[in-house]
Structures are given as structure tokens and as C-alpha cells.
Amino acid sequence: MRSSGEITKPRATSLATRLFVSATVWVVVILLLTGIVLSSVYRQASERAFDRRLNLYLRTLVADVATPDEPLDRQFQSLGEPLFELPLSGWYWQVTRTDGDKPDTRSSRSLWDKKLPKLEDRGVALTAAGIRIGYVDGPEGQTLRMVERPVDLGADGKFLVMVAGDASEIFEETRAFDYYLGGTFAALSIVLVLTTIFQVRFGLAPLKRISDSIADIRSGRAERLEGEFPVEIAPLARETNALIDANREIVERARTHVGNLAHAIKTPLSVMVNEASARGGDPFAAKVLEQTDVMRDQVAHHLERARIAARLTVIATVTEVAPAIEALRRTMEKIHRDRGITIEVEADASAKFRGERQDLEEMVGNLVDNACKWARSKVFVEVRVEQAGAARAGAAFRGAAEDGPKLRIIVDDDGRGLSEAERAHVSRRGQRLDETKPGSGLGLSIVTDLAALYGGSLTLATAPIGGLRAQLVLPGV
Template sequence: MARGDPGHHRRGAVVGLQERDRTRLRPPAQSLSPHADRGGRDPGRAPDRQFQSLGEPLFELPLSGWYWQITRTDTEKPEVRSSRSLWDKKLPKLEEHGAELTAAGIRLGYVDGPEGQNLRMVERPVDLGADGKYLVSVAGDDSEIFDETRSFDYYLGGTFTALGIVLLLTTVFQVRFGLAPLKRISESIADIRSGRAERLEGEFPVEIAPLARETNALIDANREIVERARTHVGNLAHAIKTPLSVIVNEAGVHAADPFAAKVMEQADVMRDQVAHHLERARIAARVSVVATVTEVAPAIEALRRTMEKIHRDRGIMVEAKADPSAKFRGERQDLEEMVGNLVDNACKWAASRVFIEVLVEVPHKAGAGPRLRIIVDDDGRGLSEAERTQVSRRGQRLDESKPGSGLGLSIVVDLAALYGGSLSLGAAPIGGLRAELVLPGI
């Protein structure tokens, strides 16, 4: 059995207590041997007081649980001398209980005492030659060793309980404080993702510092790639727009020619398509970089004022109600582009009123972040289910008399999807169209 096993230590302790009990019984047995010698030479002699007590008062107290007995075994009728504590009782022989002689010539075992108590007993045969053979027996109450064993059990149990508590507290302390830097890195990365921070800041232990350095290097490399992509997108925009402008200008010179008119029409479509895809590339590059945070209420209020000025000649009133705690996890320019397209479209079709509302929705699913619900209502004529599906397609317009390329709603759909959001159309309570934009919040 392993050294550290509590059962091993307990058994060892019990053995030690039992051995101590044996040592308490052996001295009286050894002390009785000379008295047996003296009794053999003078069997009629009464035992003196020293012979009765052997220095232990419990041997004089009747039925105290501590007894001695000397029995002459070589006579027809055994002669018995015993301690005063045994009174008129006799101790049984261990040999009758199956106890065997040890190498030291003694027997050890358990017997029932005069009062029914369990006695620990030691026997030692003594051969005095011509003076006879004797059996010296000493017994003691075994409850003492059990009491001490029980006391030791309590002590051992308390010790191991205290040791377990100390080990538990040590483990908790080690896990809590040893892993604290990893928790700090996790929180810092969450701040970077949400836009509250740009890098991992602070001092870290030697074992974790390389992880922090590599994470910061990855963030820097990501930013560099995005900046390079933005530059390429800008260069591509200039490279394509310039030839298209030349084509449109040349076709404009011959505007009366049907072929030239067709070229101008298709060139305008190409320009719109190029603008749309370049815008998507630009936004995708921006979304892929570490997120920033935009306060929604100020951006919505600025849009409201701008749209009222643009559509002032039609007397359109734009109202806005935004939750002050609303924050968009993304660029303000993207938020303004998406909401601006929706509000501008609503103003074009509204009879007199456009209403903007921003709500913050707390997720029910664990680990999910808050969501923004931006609602734009107008009091125009509204759209049927088929018309709502049509206007969501790229380049589709229901009324060619209204200004625009027909790409506004499709751009909103694409940008919202890049941010993990969505756009849906429905009927507004004030009579017109309702556009509902869902975006990630923070």
C-alpha cells in the first residue's frame, strides 16, 4: 500500500497503540515472575501488599478491569493466586482460546472479563524446576485502546479534513491567480473585437508574453492587408471610371444617334454596377478589420436634419427616436450609408412624414451580443408583397420618374449581410412602407 494512503497511516497508528498496550501488560507479568518463584518455595504464605498491587492501584480496586493471576500448573489441584481486583473471579487460559506461544515465550489475546468487558491479556509460563511450574497472567481493559484509537481517528480525520481544505484553497488560489493573465488576454481580445481597444496592452508573464506579441502582430498584419486592399480598390475605381466617362462623353456628342443613346444607357448601367461592386469591396475590407464602435443616436439625428433639408421643398417632416444606449459595432460611415439609403427612399415616397426608430434588443441566447433594430416608416402608398420583392433586387425601380439608380436597397442588403445583419420590408402603421434593418450592437 502507498505511503500516502490514510488507511495505511491509520493501521500503523493502531498497531502502535496496540504495541503500547502490550508493553503496559508485560512489566506486571515480568514483575510477577519473582513472586511466583517465592510462592513456589512457600506456597502457604499469604501475598503481601506489594505482591497484591505491583505498584498499580488498579490491581487493588475490585473489578477495575486490571487483573493479575498466578496459577501453579504442575499439581493435581491448581493453586491460584490473584490480584484483589479480581475478587473471587478467575481469568481463563489463553491456550483455551487458541492463542499460540510467541518467540518470546508468551501468549497474547483477548478474553471476556469478570464484568463481561473485553480484556487484553498476556500469559507467560514460568518453570521453577523443583519449585514447580506456573502460569503468570495479566489482563487489562481493552476499551482504553479503543478509546485512544477513536480519539486518534478524530484527530486523523480532522487533520486530513484541514489538509484537504488547505489543498482545495491552494488549488483555487493557483487556478484563479495563475490563469488570471489568460483571462485578461481573453477580455482584451473581446474588447478588440467590439472596438473598445485596438491592441493587447499591459504586462504579461514570461510564459504568456509571446502569445500577446503574436496576437498584436496578427492584428497589425490584418490592418496592413486591409489598407493595401483599400488602396487597390481606390486605384481600380479610378482606372475603370475614367474610360467610362470618356465613353459617355463621346456618346453624348452624338446623342441623337440611337446607337449612341444605347451606348450611354449601357455605360450608365456599367458605371452603377462598378460603383456598387467597388463599394461592396470597400465595405468588405473595412468590416474585416478590427471593429469600431459608433454611437447611433447622434448619427441618426444628423441624418434626420440632412434629409429634412434635402426634401424641404416637398415639406417632408422627418422624426427620429433613438435609444441613447444604442451602439453599432461598425463604422459610422457604413451606418449612415445604410440608414441614409432607407430614409432617402422613404422621403421620396412619403406623403408628408417619415419616422425613424432605433431599438436595442437584448439576446436570449447565451453568448450572443445585443442587436440593433432600426425602423424607417413613411406615410406613402406602400408596396404590395410582389413589389417589395422586386425593389430588393439590384437595379430594379418601380417608378422611373423618381431619381436614383435602383441600387440603394440592394446596397443596404449587401452591407447589412456583411455585418451579419438583415433588411426586411413590410407595412408601416402610418400607412406606407416599413423598412426594418437589424445590425449587430454592443
């Protein structure tokens, strides 16, 4: 469970994903609204076509009503629609005389003994053409589309003429249209989505190219953004290159200032040392010599940190690890050849350090030199490359190093080793377990500080061959 104070980091969403989702939503909404409008328009068109058919029958009936002199066997026989003769077919007509005490009603055979409901009773108003149109329930529960017209023949009477047809024709045609419209729009949606994907990928390709180029610069495979970019992206590429150039200029100025400061401080210290050395056994001179040595160590240490911190801001610095380790092995074997120390190296040939060679040599050189001082006969150096997602050792990398490869350098010796308390003791600046061994006690602390500046770490443990194991984790490429 998360603690109450823990902040959950929102999950980032790519620009391509947001554009794709936004475009897809708009496509779906637009097609849905268009489909609703087209379906409504088609339904209205189907109703108008159906109403024209009903009005044709209505005018025929009105003409028959207006000619009462026709024989009864010939009245209302000219509609020419067989469905009016089939019982409960869904097609009906009905003529009702409304001016008498007892309304006289005549209807199509299809109605049998049923009657049609009146639109007038349902509150349907007359149109400008003098008719009423609407939907009613038929004798068998069908939904009917009906047209109704009152006819006033003066002395010949008043009549209400009604014609109704099965509205399922309208509904079925509309349903079939909706089916084909939906299929067409579904295919169109797929095409539009695929087109959107292509446009998003093609349109954002220059940004992806810039991202890859910046990653190459950071890892040392390139120094600047190169290539042609669209006019909308070109200013970003130019400003990025200008930022890289300005960064290098700032670092160069910082290096110059650090060098000047080192020279300015070392000269007065040298004068103090010379003056104190000339006074031989003077206790005050001895104290001055002691403190100037401490000052030299501290100045050297902090100037080195400043120098490394300035160099770390330089982009695109990569060092091959295996050649540097091999050069250190040869140097350390020469330095400790009087003790017969053997140094074995097992280094991944593809290992690369995201930093400058002299910093790598200083860190690894301190560890190997310390191992040679304490080893009985053997020092083993191993270099591994661990891809992103591998187990972390010590502090996590910062920035880009958190997600990139890691370089793990392991230095083992077969000396007496150190207890946990002793390992904590020697990691502090200036602390030494054995004053008979040469050195200032700053080696491990310098390695720790330099590793931290690169976003790495140094841990001490027990080596499988019996002595001390020093594990240095640095950003790789």
C-alpha cells in the same frame, strides 16, 4: 425533446475553475491519506504504551511463579493494581499450570469464575521476546488486549501466564486523537482552499487583464494591449499586438487593391459609354449603353461589398450613432424639401455602432431616402440600444456580436406601405415597384448585404403610422 441529429454543445469550464477543482481534490486526497497514516501511527503508539503496561504486570506474575516458596496468601499480591480486585473490571490475570493431568489455574478476583481464552489456541505465534500479544473477547463481551507467556520451570512445572486489559482505553484515545486530527485538518483544508482561491485568482489575473484588454480593442475603447505583464504572459501580449498590426496592414493592402480595381474597371467602362453615346440612334450603341449601366451598377455593388468586407476585419472601429443620424436627417430634408417631408428622429445618445461611419450612413441613408420617396408627409427614425439577452430580430449576430449589445434602427413612413409579397419583391437586387421613382433598385439589397456583412439584419414590416417599417439590427457597443 432534442432530435436524434442534434449535437449538444459541451458546457465550457473556465481555467480558474479547473485549477481550483484540481487543487482542492489534491488537497483533500493528501490530507485524507495523511490523516489515515497519522491515525494508524497513533493507534500503534497507543498499543505499544498499553503493551508496556501489560508486560510490567506479566513480568511481576512470572517472578511470582518462579518463586513458589512464597506463602499462598502472599503469591500474586504484588501487582499493585486495584482493578484486578474489582469483579469483571476488564483487567485480569490468569496463571495456568499445563504439565499436569488436571491443569491448575489461579486468576485475579476480577475474573470470578470466568477464564481467559488462550492466544495459543487462536494460532498467535510467539514473538522474539517469547510472548504472544493480541486481542480477545473478555468475560463481559469487552475487547481485551492480552499478553501471554509460557514459562518452563523444569521440575517445578510448566505454566501459562496471561495478563489482559480493557482495550477500550486504546480505542477511546485513538478516537479522541482522530476527532482532534479531523478538526485540525478541516481547519487546515479551509485555509488551504482559501489560499488556493487567492493563488488562482492572483495567478490568472494577467490573463483576465488580457481578456478585458482584447474586449476593449474589439469594442473600440483601445487599439493595443497596454501595460506590464509577467514574463510568462508577456510573449502572449506581444504576439497579440503583432497580430493586430499585421491585420491592419492586410486590410490596408486590400483597400488599396479594391481602389485600384475600381479605377481599372471604371476607365474601360467610361470609354465604352463615350463611344456608344457618340453613335446616337444606333440600336447596337443603345444596347451597349444599357448593358454598361448594368455593369456599372454591378461593379459598384460588388466593389462596395469587397470594400466593406475588408474594413470589417479592422479592429477597434466605433461610430457615434446619434450625430450621424442627425446629419442624415438634415441632408434628406434638404433633398426632399419640395415635397414637405418632415423627418423626426428619436435616438439614444449612448448608441454606438461597431463599424465605420460611412457604412452606417450608407445603410441608414438608403432606408431614410426610400422612406422619403414613399412617405406622404412624415418619416420617423428611432434608434434603440438593446443589451445582450434582449429579443433578437432577423439573423443572429456572429462571433462576439452574439453576446454583445445590439443597435436597432427603425425607419417608419406614412406612405401606402407594402404587402408581404411586395416586401419580398423589393428586397431582391434591382427590383422596383414603381419605375417612376428615381433609383436603381439596389438600395434595399445593398442595405441587406452590408448589414449581413456586419452580422446584422434588415426586416420589413408595417409601420404603426400606416406605411412601411424597416428595422435594421447592427452590432453595438
